[in-house]
């Protein structure tokens with residue numbers, strides 16, 4: 036198997052963004068996933084979000100673990116450096132990469148097996164460290180790549196394609212991210228582009244650990260009746276708490292929702308999110324309330340989606356560590372090497 | 387007959403862990419050095435914080451032998467729990483120093499040693515009321531007594547106390563007072579000096595006294611490390627901690643007060659190496675320090691770093707294995723684990739420093755090697771080098787030296803249309819070019835993966851490109867042979883058929899064994915291996931001798947196995963000399979083992995047998 040490279044011919048009439056890039060400039064190789072896989076819709080949403088945000092593709096570093104979901108970074112942002120690391124350990128690789136150069140945009144893509152099963156520890160620690168990143172889990176409740184075993188997000192009682200019933204409790208990564216201190220937490224559905232694209236945009240602009248759990252049905256192994264990660268189940272049980280518009284700092288704020296239900300949230304970097312609340316009770320700035328709400332709806336069998344929590348003045352790992360503004364990978368001998376005179380003084384103290 | 391010696395004896399302090407003895411004992415060693423007499427101290431400590439026995443051994447060696455010697459001439463027995471064993475370990479004619487406050491039955495002593503009692507507890511109880519003070523000053527009091535017994539220059543100890551408490555000046559006077567309490571007691575009540583004594587000399591020179599872990603950490607600072615990710619484990623924790631200390635001193639931007647480094651205590655060693663790999667991929671110089679159990683956990687990432695060709699530095703401070711093994715004892719038993727780390731066909735570059743000075747150099751050099759070779763580089767320390775202070779040559783740095791960042795294609799080169807294939811071997815040395823993420827808007831990006839790929843980093847499962855790539859990695863390993871530190875050879879005074887290969891912390895003991903054996907008529911050529919892959923001089927050395935002893939501190943003759951496997955050497959010529967009880971190897975052990983082997987050997991030399 037070899038990746039098929041898309042022709043680079045650009046139709047002259049393709050719309051361009053503020054940087055002069057077309058949609059095509061944000062695409063990658065042709066996907067080799069199953070036709071209809073939810074993961075491809077998420078890739079499309081990432082492409083759309085980066086296009087709309089006028090991100091220079093090469094300023095994004097895309098990192099992933101192992102799985103069908105983790106393969107997807109090949110299928111978007113072909114001019115970005117990508118790193119398909121090892122199963123469940125993308126968070127540590129992303130952390131190291133982020134430490135090396137604070138100037139790039141870090142996009143971590145993972146699966147539910149990758150993040151909730153083998154990589155649960157790394158997932159937890161990257162979130163609690165506040166690494167500045169967008170972390171997307173393409174959540175299908177199974178191991179797609181190894182052909183349909185249950186992952187740790189599979190609901191208790193859900194049925195595998197072969198008929199096996201999962202008896203273990205599921206891990207809800209959204210609840211965990213909230214508990215672990217993520218400063219941006221959202222959930223969406225691969226089939227809901229209208230909700231997903233603005234969520235990804237807001238996450239990319241968020242300075243801090245932004246986590247998105249995206250339910251992404253596996254049509255090969257987990258889209259049958261009885262699966263809570265199937266298209267039908269999610270469509271029927273989706274409980275969106277808000278709709279959002281993401282507005283960059285440069286664009287004028289323009290909100291076309293009815294007044295009274297709209298909240299304008301300004302992020303750290305000056306970008307703005309317009310939130311249209313669907314559930315009047317829901318407050319995106321209250322971590323505890325968000326956790327309660329989630330548990331309550333979960334018990335009712337509902338899948339809560341939308342922007343679930345946002346903290347606009349959090350600090351990231353670089354701030355915690357007090358690193359210099361210049362990327363560490365750009366420092367040279369002059370800044371790093373103390374030189375022979377300092378060494379002689381050092382020696383003198385050890386005699 | 388009491389042992390008589392000037393500037394050549396071993397003192398062992400038997401203490402209780404956590405009793406504050408460490409700093410008094412170190413003062414003793416430093417005072418010896420300040421008198422111009424070489425000394426080699428070693429900590430022998432349990433994997434516990436408080437309450438268990440701990441020993442500190444100081445080998446005083448006017449002739450400059452710094453390896454462990456074995457045997458004890460003067461035991462400072464401060465731990466009742468280990469009394470019997472401690473008394474038994476004294477050489478015949480040796481000395482026992484103890485706290486005579488409580489009467490000890492005669493059966494607890496030996497007839498063939500000299501017993502020196504000082505009522506330390508009684509002196510403390512008379513002088514101090516605070517229990518903590520009683521405990522702490524007791525250590526200084528015995529140091530004072532020893533200064534009289536061994537005829538030490540007390541002014542040197544006073545000076546050292548002054549330096550030690552420079553920041554807490556009010557502690558100086560009470561410590562000096564305690565020192566004299568012990569010294570005066572000994573001068574007034576005991577025959578001073580005994581027949582072991584110190585005499586001022588000038589054999590220390592400009593050497594420094596430093597722990598290998600601190601030196602290696604400083605090497606990382608000088609080598610340009612900006613990212614350190616680690617997980618605590620004895621005996622490597624003090625390396626990462628020393629890095630933090632050195633960085634606080636040398637790496638804070640004087641204007642902004644911001645840090646030119648990032649240190650993360652990871653959740654485990656898998657995450658630690660993952661961060662190193664991520665940072666290395668993104669163009670920072672990154673390292674982790676760990677010990678055997680950590681290397682075991684890092685295996686999958688090490689294979690990725692090898693195959694995806696990501697510069698990464700691993701400093702392995704080896705301890706006794708397998709499993710948790712002997713966590714506070716020394717061994718050289720991770721050689722094969724590191725050389726072949728991870729599944730599939732892998733080989734890694736290993737560096738073997740002999741002491742802190744080389745630990746500094748190799749640790750700094752590791753960053754150039756990692757960037758040049760785009761692969762993991764292991765710096766193989768051990769507990770003996772890492773956690774003990776050693777007398778070694780001063781650390782040196784050439785200000786004209788520039789970091790070698792290896793083959794990194796720049797935005798200008800990409801813009802000019804230079805062909806970029808991440809795994810394309812242009813120069814024939816097996817080393818491809820890489821680009822840092824974010825370099826150029828439309829050229830030079832690539833996908834890094836652990837799966838097989840073609841020279842342009844495109845995924846492929848074709849056999850041809852896979853084999854080409856694996857063979858290129860071998861070519862790169864060949865290139866490494868010319869870049870890593872060369873072996874050092876020292877010939878016997880006369881031609882000999884016998885050679886010795888050794889490495890790392892075995893060095894001082896080997897030097898001394900060499901002298902011992904030479905004095906008894908056994909001539910040996912020495913080769914100290916300083917890196918893997920082996921330079922061709924290693925095979926040449928073996929070819930030039932009938933028998934080569936391979937001296938190492940593990941059970942399974944791991945370096946010997948690597949020599950046989952990688953340098954195609956004849957196992958029959960390589961005689962293993964193995965020390966693996968967790969204590970540092972000694973000259974006595976090596977000399978005896980080699981001597982016995984040669985005595986018992988009545989076989990025909992190989993050359994004759996085959997011709």
Ligand SMILES: Cc1ncc(C[n+]2csc(CCOP(=O)(O)OP(=O)(O)O)c2C)c(N)n1
Nearest residue numbers: 102103104122146147148149177178179180
């Ligand atoms: C150490 C290790 N163990 C097992 C595997 C096999 N493996 C590959 S992908 C995968 C599960 C992926 O599941 P998920 O992250 O949910 O991705 P999906 O394919 O469902 O998108 C497993 C178990 C591996 N690659 N590495």
Ligand code: SF4
Nearest residue numbers: 069072103179253254
């Ligand atoms: S197996 Fe499932 S997850 Fe994998 S590509 Fe096919 S549909 Fe997607």
Ligand SMILES: [Mg+2]
Nearest residue numbers: 146147148177
């Ligand atoms: Mg999955």
